[in-house]
Amino acid sequence: MNILSSKSRQLLLGPFNKNNAILVQILGICSALAVTAKMEPALVMGVSVTAVTALSSVILSSLRDAIPTRVRIIVQLVVVSTLVIIIDQLLKAFAYDVSKQLSVFVGLIITNCIIMGRVEAFALANKPWPSLLDGAGNGVGYAFILLLVAFFRELLGSGTLFGVPVIPGALYRWGYANNGLMILPPMALILVGVIIWIHRARNKELIEQ
Amino acid sequence: MNKESNKYTFLFSVAMVFVVAILLTLVSTGLQPRQNENIENEKRQDILRSVKVNVSREASREAFDKYITRQFLVNSSGEEIPGDAFAVDPGKEIKKTPGERRLPVFIARVDGTTKYILPVRGTGLWGPLWGYISLNEDKNTIFGAVFDHKSETPGLGAEITRDDFRSRFDGKTIFEGETLVSVRVEKGGKAGGPHEVDAISGGTITSKGVEAMLKDNLTCYESFLKSLP
Numbered sequence A: 001m002n003i004l005s006s007k008s009r010q011l012l013l014g015p016f017n018k019n020n021a022i023l024v025q026i027l028g029i030c031s032a033l034a035v036t037a038k039m040e041p042a043l044v045m046g047v048s049v050t051a052v053t054a055l056s057s058v059i060l061s062s063l064r065d066a067i068p069t070r071v072r073i074i075v076q077l078v079v080v081s082t083l084v085i086i087i088d089q090l091l092k093a094f095a096y097d098v099s100k101q102l103s104v105f106v107g108l109i110i111t112n113c114i115i116m117g118r119v120e121a122f123a124l125a126n127k128p129w130p131s132l133l134d135g136a137g138n139g140v141g142y143a144f145i146l147l148l149v150a151f152f153r154e155l156l157g158s159g160t161l162f163g164v165p166v167i168p169g170a171l172y173r174w175g176y177a178n179n180g181l182m183i184l185p186p187m188a189l190i191l192v193g194v195i196i197w198i199h200r201a202r203n204k205e206l207i208e209q
Numbered sequence B: 001m002n003k004e005s006n007k008y009t010f011l012f013s014v015a016m017v018f019v020v021a022i023l024l025t026l027v028s029t030g031l032q033p034r035q036n037e038n039i040e041n042e043k044r045q046d047i048l049r050s051v052k053v054n055v056s057r058e059a060s061r062e063a064f065d066k067y068i069t070r071q072f073l074v075n076s077s078g079e080e081i082p083g084d085a086f087a088v089d090p091g092k093e094i095k096k097t098p099g100e101r102r103l104p105v106f107i108a109r110v111d112g113t114t115k116y117i118l119p120v121r122g123t124g125l126w127g128p129l130w131g132y133i134s135l136n137e138d139k140n141t142i143f144g145a146v147f148d149h150k151s152e153t154p155g156l157g158a159e160i161t162r163d164d165f166r167s168r169f170d171g172k173t174i175f176e177g178e179t180l181v182s183v184r185v186e187k188g189g190k191a192g193g194p195h196e197v198d199a200i201s202g203g204t205i206t207s208k209g210v211e212a213m214l215k216d217n218l219t220c221y222e223s224f225l226k227s228l229p
Helices: A006-016 A029-034 A039-062 A069-094 A096-102 A104-111 A113-121 A128-158 A169-173 A185-202 B006-049 B060-067 B157-161 B163-169 B204-220 B222-226
Strands: B068-074 B103-110 B113-123 B128-135 B142-149 B184-186 B196-198
Touching: A006 A128, A029 A104, A029 A128, A029 A185, A039 A069, A039 A096, A039 A104, A039 A113, A039 A128, A069 A096, A069 A104, A069 A113, A069 B006, A096 A104, A096 B006, A104 A113, A113 A128, A128 A185, B006 B060, B006 B103, B006 B128, B006 B142, B060 B068, B060 B103, B113 B204, B128 B204, B142 B157, B142 B163, B157 B163, B157 B204, B163 B196, B184 B204, B204 B222
Parallel strands: B184 B196
Antiparallel strands: B068 B103, B103 B113, B113 B128, B128 B142
């Protein structure tokens, strides 16, 4: 079946490991620092970016024979920003609380390099179905790293996960304290750096000479 | 037609802009009523939360009619003026000179006592702050406070919406004798007096924004607060 062919699987799952947008291509770092103080915004951001990457890849891939080469970047921008505005409007109407939490970051999805990167590098040269897999795979790979960073930041910084306290009260009475540095952006950068370090240590072929 | 010709590029761009414009207009007008309803119900929910009535957003309309017995506008001299208090946007009023502002007052009846609810509006680190302060019948003691913000930093300034910050205002008083002193937000966990609360660590500018917001807005209400009920 098409969905299980090794090429499709490579497109969908590659971004989880050796082709991860954040860890290997170092794309989308800016938003990875901004929305990872808590798990919930990180999750919604990941889902929104996945939706936008997948949909814009499909739309632009279907249009790829009609788009004039000279204005292709503008066309990509228009499609991506239209999708982002629609998602923003939908969140405001149907998921009001989440839309408030993400506030400005929804609009900033447009500036996420992963989306434009995948469209330019893959969707414009491939058929819609592989483009969908590629877009979705990259979005999910991005979301996964976001959640990983948010997990450590929320756990160590606020002592909660998805807003639920998980550190037992007894620990605080023995002198444990939440690390306020974890919720500041520099710590996100350091965490991403540590994750990249571990990832490269296990995948030696990714290490640059 | 040649795909790379100027004519094709031009026509393609025009068609694209047209399609996108229609699509966005449809989405925006189609979802507008729902979005406005969310915003209005959230306002009702916030007003009720300031008198410690917690309801879901869906149930807020009904609960609002039940608890809020009267709503009206006053001017800075404390006189009642005509207009719809709920429809007034404090964000627009704050831009006018204090004398021209229309100041909404909501009166709630909770557990047999009267509470005065006053909207407040100010500026944080990244954008606007707003909230509702409810006062007891003496128009001096704070019964409850609700704060919200547009774009304060999650985990830092955004913590002003949390219950443990809001509850710090309960029981504080805004008058010292005849002088309106409002409530100060103090750094360093040393706040203890009747007119001060602890700030949020890491959210100093937002905390100071809350302090300035209370002072500015309550000053406008001073004449109303000093008048007898």
